Amino acid sequence: MKNLDKIFYPRSIAVVGATENKFKWGSFILTNVLDGGFQGSVYPVTRSSATVYGRNACASVRDLPQPVDLVFITTPAVTVLEVLRDCASRNIKDVVMITSGFSEAGDEGRVLEKAVVDYADGNGINIVGPNTMGIVNTANRLYATGTLVRPMKGGISIIAQSGNVGSQIMEWAERQNVGIGKFIGSGNEGVIRCEDYLEYLDRDKDTSVILVYIEGLDDGRRFMEICRQTTLRKPVIVLKAGRTLAGSQAAASHTGAMAGSYRTYESALRQSGVIVAQNPTDLLYLSSAFDSLPLPRGNRVGVITLGGGWGVITADECEERGLVLPPLPPDVYRKLDSMLPPFWSRGNPVDLVGQPDRKLYLEATYAMAASEAFDAVIILGIVGSAKFALRIHETVMRMGYASREDLVELEKLFAGLQANFLDIIIDLMEKYRKPIYPVSVVPWPDDKMVYAKEGKRYKVVIHKTPEEAVFCLERQFEYSSYLKKRSS
């Protein structure tokens, strides 16, 4: 197993190719590291100027005042062998090679990459890349990618064979309060391969869920073996791109990856307990679910809805995905029957017929969460629905029949009630160890997907549509069933 500790936990860093030209990689990495809160030493390396962003620059790695733990290389492909020799001369064994123009760029690059890999292997040098968009470790605020995206700290770690797909996922994570542990743009994987990162993250105590975007694998067998081990400890979610002929041809020209038959891949992944995703959106939703929620013990879903139509749509989605909506057990039925109007739905989904009545939806939530009849609960339209009430108030205010002060009060009231409801959902998940999925249906654009409460094991994931929630629940159930089978 490769030891990647110095890559993720360096005490000191050098950036070769450092520059104040802000639209170059030597500036991206340097500014991201400096501005991102990394606490170790950071050395710009360049021959072009004496200082970079106010820091004294060294002309080469040989001139560094101390041998650093990790070197980022951003200079052109023709220079990297010399930089590697400089690293070796200072006993530096860990490198992130941003530089492109290797095997992804044709025959000449392929020859150069082989020389780089041979040199690294011969001198015991670990290389991330080449042609990588960089790495992140939120634990020490080491943000070292080209896109300057800085998601918050959390348990989801990402291995991406594509820089732009990786950036996309991290940008979403940042925007939605989805916590990230480590990120690796694995690039051409000349020295350290996808499987090595996976093996490392398997052991990483800061990582609770692993996301992998792959276009091709050099050693598919080893990857599957590691997956089979890792999935016993933490969920592994994989998006394999290049599934089709068109896709694999595109992948071949992109990372040079040779795609195998996707059916073979997919069946091997599933047999290894991997959760298979189709696209980056899936990756984001699935990782949030697996990182935040308890696993369901079975496939029986209780649905509470503020409106009938959403209940119908959710029931369809559940059944189409192999989840079932059992009838309400007698105790839940009696409880709800005593509270709801006489024409209530008398079944699952429980339709609150448009009444955002707090006592009602709280009691329904308590009853459904506590019931042994359900392995998971989906709640449609309670979270977010206060926004309609605010809209009503705003209208009446514009007409001159309500005050801005009242609106501010109402906003505070609703925000407090919603936060309280989310806290209750967390408490219920902690108590009953079953996932509860609130779906906001009409979210405001600035809403975050993940809501966390200090000191709690579980977090709330707020979905915008029933189909997203049901999709995640199905995959949670699949993984839960896999674990049950493996342990028996």
Next chain:
Amino acid sequence: MKNLDKIFYPRSIAVVGATENKFKWGSFILTNVLDGGFQGSVYPVTRSSATVYGRNACASVRDLPQPVDLVFITTPAVTVLEVLRDCASRNIKDVVMITSGFSEAGDEGRVLEKAVVDYADGNGINIVGPNTMGIVNTANRLYATGTLVRPMKGGISIIAQSGNVGSQIMEWAERQNVGIGKFIGSGNEGVIRCEDYLEYLDRDKDTSVILVYIEGLDDGRRFMEICRQTTLRKPVIVLKAGRTLAGSQAAASHTGAMAGSYRTYESALRQSGVIVAQNPTDLLYLSSAFDSLPLPRGNRVGVITLGGGWGVITADECEERGLVLPPLPPDVYRKLDSMLPPFWSRGNPVDLVGQPDRKLYLEATYAMAASEAFDAVIILGIVGSAKFALRIHETVMRMGYASREDLVELEKLFAGLQANFLDIIIDLMEKYRKPIYPVSVVPWPDDKMVYAKEGKRYKVVIHKTPEEAVFCLERQFEYSSYLKKRSS
């Protein structure tokens, strides 16, 4: 065919049950109509107070100073027969019955609904509902629903058998600049049925695309017949909920609709040229695509991407949905070969290898749009990508090496360049009559999905993910093929 003109184009309105209690339906409808910009006369009707929101109230419809074109009823179910008699006495023939507690609420309600329907039929009264969330006609700014959502004017009209699903779609439309024509919450369809609205919208010159959310149909055969006629003139997009046993049981308790076999439905819908959706998100994406973009003549897609991974994902999605990525024709190849670095992808997708170089992506866009080899073009990551550049500038600014003034300038510059690119896309769509789908991939939350330019037939729809764009393109191709088959 039912004449619904007075429902959508009333010169005068009365709201029965008008109240200043802002969380009651009598206030929702009245404030929405008054604050929404409706230019006709509006009369509150109530016995409880002499004025409502500053307007003199009438005690009953009989007391109105003039017979209005349209009456909204929000009073309890037991009162509606009397109100209908009042309407008849003033020769008022058009009613929107918000009131619930009818067939959706059990046997007693069913009896009452029958009485209402019989009275309406006997007296030639048109009723929207009962149990409707209201109607909208943007042409005359008649916003008369309970949720106070006010999407902008446009060509998409909606018939929804569920109020909350309808609200959800309209709220999204409002947020994403998706233009709406008419909206009908059809409720229990006691008198006017889904098919009647469809027939009316078929003839409506303000409607270019029709969305339908249905849980059940009383006369499926007539619905299909109307669809078959309408789809020759404009796209009809249908979400049929209650596809599964669980879903149809939920639907039965919701609208009382008896669901038929979904397979029968789906095949009849497809044979009638209907575009079939699975969930409300589909409805929104599909309606924007059909309302904004030219139809593709075939299934050959050209892809331009800022990053390799997105290209791979898009190629997979295309092939999995029956679309093809033909090789680049010689003229396009030569053009791009003269501009791109020697290691470019030399194929379709055209990978701009991370260079957001304006000349490059413009030339690629011109060449792909003009080429006879492609029926549609997908462009990944150009729109939206400037945001990464702004992020870079912000970082350097925080470090003290760039100014806020420069940032403001840069923001203006990028916004201008992006708007210009979107204008170019519109021009190219007008010129070549083929859809061009930009995908922003990393959108900001406040981004709008639809970009329009005054005086142009087509609009740009900006998707957030490749899979959304490919999904819409597939359905456009399906409809285009259907029309070709029908016309031959």
